[in-house]
Amino acid sequence: MTSTSTTTTPQTMTGGQAVARALLDHGVDTVFGIPGIQLDNLFDAFYELRNNLRVVHTRHEQGAAFMAMGYAQASGRTGVFAVVPGPGLLNSLTAVATGASANLPMLGITGQIPSYQIGQGYGIAHELKDQLAVTRGVIDWAERAEHPAQVPALLADAFQHMHSGRKQPAVFEMAPDLLGQSAPVQPAAPLAPHPAPVPEAALVARAAERLAAAKRPLILVGGGIVDAEAAVLAVAERLGAPVVMSPNARGSLPDSHPLAFTMMPGQDAWAACDTALIVGTRFTNQALAWGREGEVETIRIDIDPMQITKPRRADISLVTSAEVGLGALDAALAEAGVEARGIWPEAETARAEMQAKLAEMEPLAGLTGALRRALPADGLVFADVTRFTVYARFAMAMHEPRSFFMPGFQATLGWSYPAALGAKVARPDRKVVALCGDGGFMFTVQELATAVHHDIPVTAVVFNNQAYGNVKTIQRNSYGGRHIAVDLTNPDFVAMARAYGMRADLAETPEAFEETLASHLADEKPSLIEIPVGEMPNVWSLVRRPPSAGVSR
C-alpha cells in the first residue's frame, strides 16, 4: 500500500473528504457505487479527487459490490464500493457475503440516516431498525464513524482487518450530516497487516518428517494458496506430491504441470494417498464427501486458527500463512535431503483416466476446448454456477494463477458478469469472459448498461437451457422428475444485449463459439454470446457427491 498524501498535521475537512482521502492514502484508485442523497458529500469529495480516484457507477448496488469483488479477485487489492444506506446496503450484502466466502478484501462504504435520528424510529428515508446489526450478521467488521476526526483511524483499522489473516470484507457507515460536517482531521498512515504467526519449529520438523516418509503424499490447496504459488510448487516437486486445487485455487499450478490436479482426479488420489498436506482450504467438501477419516495422516496449514480445526482436527496443524508455512516446510525438506521425487504412479494414472473421461463428455469438452483456444493463456474466466462451469471448473486447462474465479462457497448466481467487469477495470491488460447460465445471468443483467456506459470490454457467454438446470436435474434424479418452478421463459439474449447497445451473437456449435469468441475478444468491446444448450452429461456423478444432501452440492 502506498501512502501518497499522508501528513502529520490535522487539516480541516468534511467527513466525506476524510473518507475519500483515507481511501487514497490506502492506495485505492477505483470506487464502484451508486450515489444518493445520504452520500452526496462523499461523492462530492470523490469529484474533487477525480483525477486520482475513478468512480464507476452501476445500475444496481449488487453490481457495484460484485464489481468490487471481481476487482479484488483479479488484483488482490481492496475492492471498494459506495452505496446508500437501507436498501442500497441491503442490495449489496449478497456480494459482501460472497466476498467473505471467497476471502476477499472488499470495503463497503455506506451512509445512515442523520446521526441525531438514529434509533428513534421516525421513519426517515432508508431507515432500518439496526443497520449495523444487519451487516454484522454477514461479516465481523462493520463500524460507524461518529465524527469526521474518527474516520482515518477507523478506516486504517478496516484495511488492516481486511488484509490480516484470512482476508475479509468490511463495511463502514457514516451519517450524512457527519459526512457534511467540517472538522480538523488528522490523516492516519496505513497499518501493516498483522504478520502471519511463525509456526513452531518442532511442529514444522515433524510435519516435514511425516511428509518425507510418505509413500503417496498429496497436497490439497484452496483459495488461501493465492500468492504462495511458488512455495507450493517447490514443496510439491520435492515430494512428488500431486497438488489438488480446489476451484478457488485453479491456476496456482499450470495444468500442463504433471502434479497439477483438479478435485476430480484429486478425489481418486485422496482414495489412495497415505499423507495429505492441506493448505489454505476449508477442506469441508473434501472431508465431508471423500471419507477416509482417520486413514490419512493429515498436516494442515491455515492462517485462521478458527478454520484449521474444521471440519475436524488434523494430525499436525500449523497456524500460519501458506507462504510462511510452505516456506518453512520446504526448508526442512531440503535439509532432510528430499529432492525432486517423482509422482506416485496411482495418482498419475488417476489423472490420465479422469482426463480421458472428461474429454468424452460432449458437448462440454468441445465447448471447453473452444473457450480455451479462443482465450489467451492469461485471460480471466469468471464462472457462474451453471451446468457448463460445473464441468469447466475441473476440466478447463488453466495456465496462470488468478485467472479462474468462482463465487466462493456461496455459489451465488449472477456474480460472474459484474465481477468480470470489476476485474477488467482492475486488469485492463487482460481479456475477460463471464460464463453464465440463463438463470444466473439474469440476476445481474442490468450491468450490461454499465459495461456500455464505461466501455468495459468483457464478453458474457450465456449458456441457455431455458431452466434452472441444476435444480431441475436434482428434481429429475432425486424426486422422480416432479418438476416444479424450474422452467424459464427467456428473452432473446442477443436482441436484448443489442437493445443495450452492444455486439451480440448466437453460437450454436463449439466451432462457432470459438470463432465468435475470438472475434469478440479481438474487438475489445462489451459483448455477449448466447449458446443454446440442451441436456448436458451429468458432471455431478463424477464429482461424486450426493446431489441433494443439502450439505454440499
Add this chain to the structure above:
Amino acid sequence: MSTTVADLVVQALRQNGIETLYCLPGVQNDDFFDALYDHRDSLRPVQVRHEQAAGYMALGAALATGRPQAFCVVPGPGFLNATAALATAYAVGAPVLALVGEIPLPAIGKGLGLLHEIPDQLAILRGLTKQAERISGPGDAADVLRRAFGALHSGRPRPVGIEVPASVWKAPVAEPPESLAAAAIPAPAPDPADIERAAGLLAAAERPLIVVGGGARDHGAAITQLARQLTAPVVAFRNGQGVVPRDDPLSVGAPVGRELWRTADVVLALGTRLAMQQTQWGTDDDLRIVHIDIDAAELGRVTAPEVGIEADLAVALPALLTALGDHARDRPDWAGETARAEARLAQSYAERLAPQLGWLEAIRAELPADGIFVDELTQVGYVSRFAWSCTRPRTYLSTGYQGTLGWGFATALGAAHARPEVPVVSISGDGGALYTITELATAVRHSIALTAIVFTDNAFGNVRRFQIENYANRPIASDLTSPDFVRLAESFGARGMRAKTPDELRACLRESIRDPAPTVIEVPVGDFPSPWDFILMGKVRGA
C-alpha cells in the same frame, strides 16, 4: 407416507389463505418444493429471476389485496437478495411472509463454510421483520407456523420470517395437527374514557385536521364519515392515499395539509407515525393531538399526544363516531380555508410543475379509478405523492419512508398477479427501471399483464439535480447510458412502445389497458422542474 415438516408448511400456507408462492428454488429447499408439487394448483409457485422479485411481488400482492402473501428463497445470497424488499414491506406495513431456507441444523453456527452459509441469518431476518423464528424440527413446527400466521393476521401489518433448515423439511411429524389456521389476536379495546376525551376535543375544535397513514388503508368509510361530521380535512402523504377519495373536497395532499397544519388546533392522527409532520412541519403547545394506532410504539414517537389510544381502527373509529353522536359542525371558515389552500397550491403546481402534471394527468385519464398506480423515486413520482388523484385505497403503492429505488416494476408485477381484474401501471426512471425489469421474463412466462412506464432522461436525474444545485454544479456518477427500452421489452416477447407527449402516452396506455399484456412504455424526457419545494417544506409551527 408420513406427514413431514414440509407438508405442515404447505398446509399452513394453504389454510391461512396463501394461494401463491413467489419463489426461486434451490437445493436447501428441494424437499419443500417436492411437498408443494402435489398442491401446486391451489398454492401456485411463481418462480422469478432474482430473489428480490420474490420479495417485491409478495409485497405488491400484499399491498394490492390487503391480505398476507408469501415468498420462499434459499438461504444466504437468496435471502440477502430479498432483504431490500423486506425492509420496504416493513416500512409500508405489508403482511409478507418470508419463508427462508437454511443450512442443515447441525451445521448452523459452526462456520464450516457450507453452501449459502452466513454467520447469523436469523438475526438479520429478525432485524427486518416484526417477528422471525426458526423451525428446528417436527416438535416446534406447528407452533412456529401458528405464531407466524398469528402475527401476520394481527396487530400492525408487517413482514414475518420463518427459517427452515435443509435437514428439517423431511422430518416426520408424529401427530399432524388438524388445522394450522391462525386467528388474529385482537388489539386491546380502547379505553372508553380516552374515546370520550378524543371526541370532546374534536367536537370542540375550531380547526380539526385528520392525518391518515398506511394503518388507515382499510378504514376509509368511517374516516370519511368522521371527516364530514367534523368538517375536518384529511391529509394523506404516501401510504394513506385513497383512504378518503381525493375528489372529496375534504381530502388533501401533503402541501395543502401543511398549510392547514399551520393553524389547526386539533389533529387526529390515524394509523400514521405522524413523524414527518411533527419533525418537518413542527409542533407547539397549541396543537392538541389525538393519536390512534394499533402499535403503541407509535403513540408519542415524536411528542406525547394529548390523547393516545392503542387500538385497532376498526374498533376505535366506530367508538369515536358513537361518542360524537349526532355532533356535526359545518365549520365554514375552516372548509373555506381548506378550499382556498387547495386552489392556491393547485395553481402553484400548475405554474411550477406543469411537465410532471402533464404526464400524471395523462395516466390518470386512462387508468380507471380501481386501477393500481405504483410509484417510484423518479421526477414524476415525487409529484405524484401530492398531485395524484387517488380515489380508492390500495391503488397508490408507495415505498413509504424506505425510498427503495428499483422496487417499482417487480412490485407492480406482484400487484398485477394478485389483482388480474384491474389494470396496473408502474412508473420509474431509467435508473430505477433497470433494478428489476429483468422480471419482464416472469411477466411473460406467467402471463401477467401490466404496464411499466419508464421516464428516460439518461441520468439518475434526481441525484444529478442535487449535485448541480447543491454542490456547485459538480455532477458525478449520475449520467447513464440506458438501453432502448422498446427493443428491450420486445426482446423479452413483451410489448414495447414509446410516447413522446402526454397525448401519445394516453394512446399507448389505452392500447395496453384494452389489450392487456406485459408492456413497457418508454417516455424520453429532459430535465424537469424541481418538485422538492413541495416535499421538503419546512416548519410552519414551533420555532
